[in-house]
Amino acid sequence: MEREVKTFVIPNELCKRAGITATWLxxxxxxxRAFEKRNIKLPDAPSNFLSDTPSSIFHLRQEVILFHPILRKLVNESCGVFIAVQNLIVNKNPADYKVELFKMSRQYRSIIRACLENLQDDLSEAKGQEKEQLQxxxxxxxxxxxxWHLCEILFxxxxxxxxxxxxxxxxIRFHFPKHERNAATMLASESVNLETHQDxxxxxxxSLLQGRVKIVRALLRPHxxxxxxxxxxxxxxxxxxxICSGVNGTSINEFNIQWRHWTMDVQSKIDAKLFSSEKHLDLIMRLVxxxxxxxxxxxxxCEAWYEFLAGWMFYTEPTAKSFELGQYAKRSITKMRVANNLKHLDRVILAAMEFDIFQVIKEIQHMTENGWFVAHLSDLLFHSSRLTSLEKEVPNFSxxxxxxxxxxxxxxxxxxxxSLWPVGLSYLDHCTHDGNQVIALxxxxxPLDNEAKTLKIIREAKKRDLNDVVQCICKAQGMLSLKRGRIGNALCWALKSQDGPFTSYLADKFxxxxxxxxKLGSTDLLDNLGSCMLVSDRLIFLGKYFEFHKLYQTQKYKEAANLLISLLASKIIPKYFWYVLLIDAIPLLESEELLFSSNDTFTIMHCAEQKEDLPELKDKLNILKxxxxxxxxxxxxYEAQNE
Amino acid sequence: MVSIINSIDTGHEDMIHDAEVDYYGLRLATCSSDNSVKVFDIKSGVQTLIDDLKGHFGPVWQIAWSHPKFGNLLASCSYDRKVIIWKEHQRKWAKYYEYANHDSSVNSVQFAPPEFGLILACGSSDSSISILSYNQGTNSWDAKKIQNAHAIGCNAVSWAPAITPLFGNGEGDQKPQLIKRLVSGGCDNLVKIWREDGDRWVEESKLELHSDWVRDVAWAPSVGLHRYTIASCSQDRRVVIWTSDDCLNWHSTILHTFDDVVWNVSWSLNGNILAVSGGDNKITLWDQNSEGVWQCISDVAKGQGQINN
Structure with missing residues (x-):
């Protein structure tokens, strides 16, 4: 395909002199930005471009018209139909859903229609540049x-x-509604000399060209x-x-005979100059x-060659088959002498009439609506088996x-x-080859603007089993919370990310x-750790130590003492925390009620001996002993008495 | 149509050598021949200078942001032979680690994909490549060096995406081992692929095609299972796309021969569009059509175009 290269100019003096480079954002x-590749052999001195002019960086973005608020509805609603199409084809064979697909196609069109109506409404109030944009x-x-309408009919x-x-x-009637509208106004006026109307x-x-013979007759009556x-x-x-009524062979033949008789009759009347007194009527007759x-x-x-085509076919080839459309289309273009002046729309219509689906798809990529049209139409054509049939004709085409x-x-x-990214996900989900990888990337x-959005992104990642993505986001959020000094929040994220070392680091902070x-912060979180705590030893220790505090505070001294002993016996106490535990033991040892057995006490004494060099313990060691x-x-x- | 959404006046007093946005595109870091590194907040289209980082004593060639899961670290490399890793604390950046074990200008720094941990690769004119890994347990950095990676000098390094091997050693529930790889380009006209093997880095492939210094290499983000794609560009005015299914047998395609030296190549986030910048003062965008042929794209509907000055 020929592609025209668009050039965009960066308005910067330095860029012009030095050269430019680009990176994706x-x-x-x-x-x-401006760019000069320096060589190691160049002296380490200011470059030739040292100057007072600012060195700027330019961020460029392709303009996406679909992001305009007025087109939001189109984007959202068409996504709904797109998903309906995908659901439709999951369980059925093509023969069953042909009719349904046609309905879907009409739904797409009604969405476009609604969008056009919205645009028209807004246009009437818009001014200046905005008006131009809407137009x-x-x-x-x-x-x-x-x-779309033509493709729907043909494909x-x-x-x-x-x-x-x-x-x-x-x-044609749908896309050139002018005549019908005018006719309706004229007929409604009930005037007796309608021909004075300028149109x-x-x-x-x-109306004649659109095959509305009844309207033509109605219009002639008030003349x-x-x-x-x-x-x-x-x-x-x-x-x-x-009028051709049936579609089977006999009725078509019958119609053709009737038609020939009728035209011969009209022709003889023309030849007899029966209409020559009224030049307009004469022209009507010669046309038919x-x-x-x-x-x-x-x-x-005729505003367009295809308006001409439809009228001409109606009076000369009323029983033409769809596959003959292309040749008639070309003939109309020649007759209208517009072959050298075909616009983009003309080219697409001609390609469609010639059943050149490839060409249609190639052309509609250039419609500057950011791929909305080509994505939805080619999906529909694919499911209508229109694209698959091309595989036989074109080698290596999938x-x-x-x-x-x-x-x-x-x-x-x-x-x-x-905010449209979730809609984007719905489409990527239906790309069986690369969709998931693109989502993962x-x-x-x-950007995680707020917690609600972050959670939504995590949910979407989980839905697609992108565990690495979930972990990465949670870890990043954890780091962010940590940076803001919100350790409890950070721990929460760390747990979600299942990152052991990070969790340990945060537990240490606590x-x-x-x-x-x-003080122990974030008590709610610590209280509800449950099995989450297994992610790191340090967290287990933190959780258990918090439990110890709780027991102590609620005066369950016996349980507190037991927990303390099991902690001392475990191998998960951080070095810097030993002395805290040992000091915590003192009030329990001094408790009125006997809380520690002799064995427990030995454990405490053993630990105290081992740790007696800890400087923090120095002034408490004697009391502890x-x-x-x-x-x-x-x-x-007690034990001796109760044996 | 393409429009300029942001024009950021960096205030650098000399040539900017690199400009990188962080993972979410909210902050911009720039580095310059004026020896400084600057960090800007560019959220919501307004630029605010957050910090001006002084620590290098020569032109700063390249900068790299770490993945946010490691906090927003910033690495910079300079003509002064040093690599500095900066850490943010309350909107101010301070030196977090300095690596001064190169004997010549350090030209390129790149953080590894986050799956591998916090790892930085540095390519230097002393012909070696350093790989700095952060050890969380000991809170320290460990450096490994690939000596004589490229004669005369290494110009660029780029990490392979973290892809789990198709037939990994993972059996059952065991997670298959990720393999660390990077690609480098240098003044020996070569593109080389390196793979971590135990505690060493070994040369896995040597890609010969360029006939002049290789200026930039870029490993594409991976879309599509287990297909590796690398772009390299050179003073021989060519851009080459290297592809492989197994990282051992590489197939080369010359994207295009340009009118002038090609300095930089950059892949879009999902690896479908390559931006090429060269001495002809043009940036061109390339993608692959459905038949797999690379083409310069200009499709307005897709909004991509050639950017010319």
């Missing part, structure tokens, strides 16, 4: 709607007998000369026009019989890969937005804070 941002969006989405809908004309007319004949011919024989004859002729010259005369009434590449790109675009990069000010000795005496007496 986020999903859709690029950082650009631009309207142009884009009108094209999208128009192409998604099932057309009985491949007779494409009625759908084609419906498409009168325009509307008559417009001031309607009683004139020529007018009456025209009305008669038009009333007698055969398909006279080349008449169709050249009418060209100026329909699935093509679909995924568009969905992936669209999803990635949405991932770059601060992008999800942790979403214990050291306790040494400093005699004395208490222990007294308690031992009590315990031995």
């Amino acid at each position: 986020t999903v859709d941002q690029l950082s650009v 631009n969006y309207i142009t884009i989405f009108y094209s999208v709607e128009c192409i 998604v809908d099932i057309i009985p007998g491949n007779l494409v004309l009625s759908q084609l007319l419906e498409w 009168y004949w325009n509307t008559v011919f417009g 001031s000369s309607a009683d004139h024989p020529t007018f009456k004859l025209v009305d008669q002729v038009l009333r007698a026009m055969p 019989v398909g006279e080349e010259k008449a169709w050249i005369e009418i060209q100026d009434h 329909a699935e890969k093509l679909r995924e590449s568009f969905i992936l790109e669209y999803g990635i675009t949405l991932m770059g937005h601060k 992008l999800l942790p990069r979403i 214990l050291q804070d306790y040494i400093k000010n005699g 004395l208490s222990a000795a007294r308690n031992l005496a009590r315990a031995l007496t």
